Amino acid sequence: MQRVYINKISDFVDKDVTIKGWLYNIRSSGKLMFPEIRDGSGIIQGVVAKSTVPESVWEDFSKLTQESSIIVKGKVSKHPKKENVFELQINDLEIISLAEPYPITPKEHGVEFLMDRRHLWLRTPRQVAILRIRNEIIQSIRDYMYINGFILFDAPIFTPNACEGTTTLFATEYFDLGKAYLSQSGQLYAEAGALALGKVYTLGPTFRAENSMTRKHITEFWMMEPEMAYYDIDDNMDLIEDFLEYVVSRVLKNCAVELQTLGRDVSKLEKVKKPFPRITYDEAVEILRKKDIPLIRKTESGEEQIRPFPWGEDFGAPHEEAIVEDFEKPVMVHRWPAEAKSFYMKRDPKNPDIALGVDVLAPEGFGEIIGGSQREDSLAELEKRIKEHKLPFDDFQWYLDLRRFGSVPHSGFGLGIERMVTWICNLEHIREAIPFPRRPNRIKP
RNA sequence: UCGACAGUAGCUCAAUGGUGGAGCAUUCGGCUGUUAACCGAAGGGUUGCAGGUUCAAGUCCUGCCUGUCGAGCCA
Known part of the structure; x- marks a missing residue:
């Protein structure tokens, strides 16, 4: 059976294919499961029906954890409700490696938490x-x-x-x-x-x-x-x-x-x-003066605003924004x-x-x-x-x-x-x- | 380096100076079209660290640590 990448899946509608990837997320609805599988090129939703797959496949899906590496086989179909979205009607599952509990859930996380797990x-x-x-x-x-x-x-x-x-x-x-x-x-x-x-x-x-x-x-x-x-x-x-x-x-x-x-x-x-x-520095300074954007200079007591913007000074963030906004x-x-x-x-x-x-x-x-x-x-x-x-x-x-x-x-x-x-x-x-x-x-x- | 803000469950966040909670995640149960699925139950805490004020501190004060944002420098 042909191994395909998810971003090319639209070329294989109604064909049986193999996808090698990882479990991104899974939802279950009693006798139906909807695993989302990613392979680096994209994500596809799989459909697993208890009534149509072998019992061992159903049980294997039941114990899958997020980011477990898996190889699935099935027929590509069009999503019943969404245009230009495809699904995989799964009939076989091979677990390559069952992942330990995965720290990054599909929910929100803070920057530090994510950077520690970049x-x-x-x-x-x-x-x-x-x-x-x-x-x-x-x-x-x-x-x-x-x-x-x-x-x-x-x-x-x-x-x-x-x-x-x-x-x-x-x-x-x-x-x-x-x-x-x-x-x-x-x-x-x-x-x-x-x-x-x-x-x-x-x-x-x-x-x-x-x-x-x-x-x-x-x-x-x-x-x-x-x-x-x-x-x-x-x-x-x-x-x-x-x-x-x-x-x-x-x-x-x-x-x-x-x-x-x-x-x-x-x-x-x-x-x-x-x-x-293309504007010269001189023209940029004119823009700053017209918009009354001052130069902000640090002093011992805090900061002072100098206007009009003096010729010769480099631009800071507020000046760049004022120049670009038009x-x-x-x-x-x-x-x-x-x-x-x-x-x-x-x-x-x-x-x-x-x-x-x-x-x-x-x-x-x-x-x-x-x-x-x-x-x-x-x-x-x-x-x-x-x-x-x-x-x-x-x-x-x-x-x-x-x-x-x-x-x-x-x-x-x-x-x-x-x-x-x-x-x-x-x-x-x-x-x-x-x-x-x-x-x-x-x-x- | 300077300034502002923040640090509470694995994660994201609540909690008037007066018994620390919720959602998600995890475990168990339910559900045949779900979409960060949903419903029910359970477990989960030295509130960043050290000191101080107070009858009482997650909450107020001081110092430190860590982070975020902004400034300067530049790509």
Whole structure:
């Protein structure tokens, strides 16, 4: 008898099939039982009638516990009441392993309880849907990059120094060479790749040791960083919107069932079409001033509100929300005050106080999902900047070599995979966007 | 790191300073179309830890621990 997966069950109506999976839940009604069986691809309701199955099968079903692994055989039928829903009229059961009492019931649970059992929580329909969408996002990223001539360029995880010199890094002993740090970005290495291969991208884990306890931060997250030679900041933004449109459309096309499981309002995602709004930092500040959103600065006695919003300050959560709320697409904020941005960003030739950076803010208040820029390609400027930021000059010699030997205008950006998943899936918290999230107060399971 | 809030049965939550309860889960019984099924019964507690106020503390006070949310940092 053919073994089938539940998400393909509609192809087998009136056929006898085998399903290999686990018992998700079971309801009984005297001489009838309704086991819900999951196999990783979906859930199907089985029907077991005492009058039509052997007594041993009926007894075996009676003793089944939640999450017991089972193989069932039966005929696929249409649900008597529901459209496009299928059932399995079960006539045989093989118990592979009878599960011990299962801690995660179909009822409500708290976050801590579930996170302590993340390895089991992953089996629930909601988590399965999220991880399937994560898979589609990453696969579509790889496909987009491959189709468009980008070369996968894996950056190292052990690095000798801070890439951007700002955030706190995880340190570890590295043989006789002193401290090594876990990478917070593959960008600098991707720049070397871009000058070798033209267009490259990295896709791998990155690490930030900041004690950030918010719904948008994890300490270990996956980042995709394309880097392109002969791209300026505007080429970079062209790529960002084309890329984001592709990924979102792929999820809409291939993950309709999963989005429905999550209750996602897909009409919001369907609006993610080119072109996206591009506003300069100056224009964003104008929006904040018009809406009278102040800068909030901490003082010894508490906090003070500064209005109008002063030019040169970075945006916080309330500012991002105010900027995004009038748009239904990702918003690209570009050309930032250089003071607020990293050392490697190229200055605007028309205004040295401006850095050619771009932040992409997801709609619906999900915040920053992409940070990118045109990179500084002048050796003298970059040397000056590294000294100003008091970065270890020797460690950056190889990076400066990229400006010594055939420097070109080049650009790139970093996309936070989990933030993308959080947005697409409309999650409350980033911790659901990765199988085993790492946060400052959690390393297990 | 700072601020706010919370911690009571395996889980989710109630309980005016005055004898700690319910739903679910578990066990047993009932039910031939259930949908987080339902109905009946049973078992299940050092109220996060330490101290204090009080005739009396789950409840008020202090400290600690743990967690959640927010801020900063950013993807």
